Amino acid sequence: MSQIAQQVFNALQLGSFYALIALGYSMVYSILMLFNFAHGDVFMVATYIGYFVAVGLLGLVAASMLPLPSWALFVLTLVLTMFLASFVGILVELVAYRPLRDAPRASAAITGLMVGIFMETGVLALLGASRKDFPALIPPQTFQLGPIYVTNLKILTLGMTLLLLVLLYLLIHHTKLGMAMRAMSFDYAVVPLLGIPMNTVISFTFALGSALAGAAGILYGMSYPVLDPYMGVIIGWKAFVAAILGGRGSIFGAVVGGFMLGAIEILVAATMPSTMRDLIAYSIVLLILTFRPYGLFGEEYSARLRL
């Protein structure tokens, strides 16, 4: 029983990472019908940004120039990283996708992959092959909740993710930019006729997705403190699968898909040999997609007009 509860926490933690990253794929897809295949590497770069922000702030604290308790340090790191990471997304769109706005989607997808490789090798060239250790922003602690043990990091990851999801919901539903995003996902072309600059909405969407990837990067780095330039590849693809599982372009679906994928992986890992984990987990995903090719919350046919 406690074993199961323990695994539920693990699943929620893993699902949080997937959900936060999957949102970036889905939001961009919802307005541009484009899979941003560089997004996994945006996550990687964002995590490195988080690393430097954390190290820098910790340095200031150590030099007594920044008298902050550790929770405030964490929040500051998170906010700064999300802010800086948003520019990574904006830049990727500006450089890689904007010039190809009217090109076939395949060209944009290939370009995205190239940009991803560019970021991986760029980080490698810039920082060398040695791995970086993400500093401990918050001293690890284990709580006992009845019969089960959870670390403060797991609770923090889940709590932060839920908070960000609520904020994202409010943003999308109660700000004009959020409304514009939703409008654009319904009828892309007509948005300028309302006096709304399309590029602003698109940049905003990329910024939002990469800020969430930045948050994921911090939370991930705190739990798995080893950074390397290829860390975004596997987790990026998995989050992409989560986005597809949830239904392409569906923001709600990305969240559900992310947590579901986390649950499936942990379930398989808990019951099967560890080498079989991904093989079985992704067979299950394929099976689900066989029965629901548009994902859990995808629309069978898209009502949107692209003329």
Place this chain on the structure above:
Amino acid sequence: MSSPQLVVENLEVYYGNIRAVHGISFHVNKGEIVAIIGANGAGKTSTLRAISRWMVKVGPKTRMTFEGHDLLRYPPHKVVSELGISHVPEGRRIFGNLTVWENLMLATYARKDRHNLKRDFDMVFDLFPRLAERRNQKAGTLSGGEQQMLAVARALITGRRMMLLDEPSMGLAPLLMQEMFAALRQINREGTTILLVEQNAHMALKFAHRGYVLETGNLVLEGLTMDLLQNPRVKEAYLGG
């Protein structure tokens, strides 16, 4: 005599290599209601899109000015936000996944005169009380006629100096069509210039002050609507003899 609010000269619209509009010239005076009538494929939609700088390419000889501003220098969203030209596009194109209220709020996105918003919302709900009743309903669940009202309402909120209307009568039952044109006349009385294109020539010519007849990308006739209504060629081709 002051110069017209909108001047269009030598308008050519291209889709790839196909020329859909063949160098037409016309103008619209401030406060006027002008109708362009024409059959399917005549180039009505293309003409309106060219004015909005939206989705079409114009030829090299084309000149268009609005209140003295060179329209060709404006991207589509600035035609709306800086010049106050609103456009009710063909097929309504409202956002079905947003509520009626959200559709209207979105239309305020680029408005700089925040203090006039309340007045404009009041006017819109006054003109179309049904929209007020359904403000929290998803726009996609409105009836076709209600969606058409929402499209006009949304345009009214985006900009009121000039409104371009692409077949506002489309798909409306006769009674609703009367209501719609009464609302448009009211909008015009409050100072909005109207340029509309219509296949429904009878309705359009009754409604407008001046009219143009567009045939396969060329303007073939123009004049006061009362004259056009009597014109044998118009009667023959557009008013059913």
